[in-house]
Amino acid sequence: MIVLTLVVAVLSVAGCNGAKQPHIVFIVADDLGWNDVGWHNPAMITPTLNRMASEGVILNSSYVQYLCSPSRTSFMTGYFPYRTGLQHEVIAAGQPRYLPAHFTTLPEMLGKQGYRTHIVGKWHLGMCNWKYTPTERGFESFFGYYSGMEFYYNHTRLDGYDFRANKSVALDPTRTYADYLFVDHALDIIEKHNPEEPLFLYLPFHLVHVPHEVPARFENMYSSIQDDYRRIYCGMVSMLDEAVKNVTDALEKAGLTDNMFLIFTTDNGGPTFNGANNLPLRGAKATYWEGGTRGAGFVHSKNLLQKTGYTNNGMMHAADWFPTLLHLAGSKPDSDIDGVNQWDMLSTGVDSPRTTFVYNIDNITRAAAIRHGDYKLMVGSPGGWNGWYPLPKLHAQLKEQLAHDAEDVDQQWKPQLYNIKEDPEERHDLSSQMPEMMKFLQGELEKYRQKEVPPQNAPYDPAGDPKNFGGVWTPGWC
Numbered sequence: 001m002i003v004l005t006l007v008v009a010v011l012s013v014a015g016c017n018g019a020k021q022p023h024i025v026f027i028v029a030d031d032l033g034w035n036d037v038g039w040h041n042p043a044m045i046t047p048t049l050n051r052m053a054s055e056g057v058i059l060n061s062s063y064v065q066y067l068c069s070p071s072r073t074s075f076m077t078g079y080f081p082y083r084t085g086l087q088h089e090v091i092a093a094g095q096p097r098y099l100p101a102h103f104t105t106l107p108e109m110l111g112k113q114g115y116r117t118h119i120v121g122k123w124h125l126g127m128c129n130w131k132y133t134p135t136e137r138g139f140e141s142f143f144g145y146y147s148g149m150e151f152y153y154n155h156t157r158l159d160g161y162d163f164r165a166n167k168s169v170a171l172d173p174t175r176t177y178a179d180y181l182f183v184d185h186a187l188d189i190i191e192k193h194n195p196e197e198p199l200f201l202y203l204p205f206h207l208v209h210v211p212h213e214v215p216a217r218f219e220n221m222y223s224s225i226q227d228d229y230r231r232i233y234c235g236m237v238s239m240l241d242e243a244v245k246n247v248t249d250a251l252e253k254a255g256l257t258d259n260m261f262l263i264f265t266t267d268n269g270g271p272t273f274n275g276a277n278n279l280p281l282r283g284a285k286a287t288y289w290e291g292g293t294r295g296a297g298f299v300h301s302k303n304l305l306q307k308t309g310y311t312n313n314g315m316m317h318a319a320d321w322f323p324t325l326l327h328l329a330g331s332k333p334d335s336d337i338d339g340v341n342q343w344d345m346l347s348t349g350v351d352s353p354r355t356t357f358v359y360n361i362d363n364i365t366r367a368a369a370i371r372h373g374d375y376k377l378m379v380g381s382p383g384g385w386n387g388w389y390p391l392p393k394l395h396a397q398l399k400e401q402l403a404h405d406a407e408d409v410d411q412q413w414k415p416q417l418y419n420i421k422e423d424p425e426e427r428h429d430l431s432s433q434m435p436e437m438m439k440f441l442q443g444e445l446e447k448y449r450q451k452e453v454p455p456q457n458a459p460y461d462p463a464g465d466p467k468n469f470g471g472v473w474t475p476g477w478c
Helices: 047-055 067-079 107-111 178-192 215-220 228-253 318-329 343-348 395-411 433-448
Strands: 023-029 056-058 116-122 141-145 199-204 260-266 297-300 308-313 356-362 366-374 375-380 416-419
Touching: 023 067, 023 215, 023 228, 047 228, 047 260, 047 297, 067 107, 067 116, 067 318, 107 116, 107 199, 107 318, 107 375, 116 178, 116 228, 116 395, 141 416, 178 199, 215 228, 260 318, 318 343, 356 433, 375 433
Parallel strands: 023 199, 023 260, 056 308, 116 141, 116 199
Antiparallel strands: 056 297, 260 297, 356 366, 366 375, 375 416
8 A cells, every 4th residue: 555645834843943833734645656656767757746856855765564554553643553453454344443542643633733634535544433533533624435445436345335524425426536526625625724724634545546447548648558457557646646736736826835844655565466566676565575665755845844855865664754743833742652753854864863663563464574774674474475576568477476476475484684775675685694683683573572562353343334324334333
């Protein structure tokens, strides 16, 4: 799953010389691959994202989780998912799983600082009870869908309709493409917003997650690509680029960009099995390889960044956005979170304060991974799709390799060690050559395990079946 995060801080850093609080726009792209943006792959038609990345700071070592719900957990709480119970896979439709209510969320904290908080797009942090839905977790308004994916035109997931305006069902008799509706709603929020009040606009787009649906004009931009999956997927990426353009043009017109900080990130690595590409990185979405966890992204601001126009290699994790954005708002976390404030690194280019992070700890799969300095330890299965996948000419040419690699998730993997700085493609396992480093990292991983919360893994509950609620996915059954 890819999540692109666009944070737009529209003023100056609050708390610094009495500066005014910035507006913040946080855009997340869903299932965007490392090699699916123009600054990594010139064949991708992403002029708006390219321009903003080149004007801002490209993040070369910004890590996300291996799947959607875990990354969104980190964005919203500042915790590694293994400390929240959402480290295992994703919240599937009909499962009574959720971000527990005792965690204070980013919009709750920003709301206390006077921010107007809005979410437009995908939630995917629980919906079996109303208390787990966006407007009960700190957002003033919600326009979008609760689950992990749906059809773009008819807004259904499995046998249920999933589209909401706050807590009400948002009917769409015209069957308009979901992300067109998201952009229109975001523009309405921007146009009506009082610029004297700080804005937090969270835009987790559905794009570019499956299903493979996109208006023809975007698919036609890649008519030379033979593979259907790849051609449609690339069209979806260019549609995302246009969506970002329309939103940022509206922010400019409203006068908000003069004091704005923008983050753009994916939520996980690209699903190579669905047309994405992560070259030269190894692996895919749903794996602990760099291709599943290193996220394409950047930050942008007209006035807040002292150093721009370069690529930053500092280590950063999805959990770090929580304390960093609170710093911009003039606040700080009120609990012992995992995230660290990265503002100095992002704004001036100094070294990252982070030296270690946990990719994941999952005692159901008995797999885990940790990074300390340049070194990465993986124990247990890193997931399926463990190779380096070329750009497909025809999807059938990859199908056999992908099917074979998917079986790797069940094989017995010995612990692996990689020097990510020297070997970002993870081609040279150093475990047998560096026993002392192995011992050290295994010890560090065990320290982090002490804080692990048992992973939620509740199965599908028929009580949540949409047929019990007039064909609509509806909270109120757990």
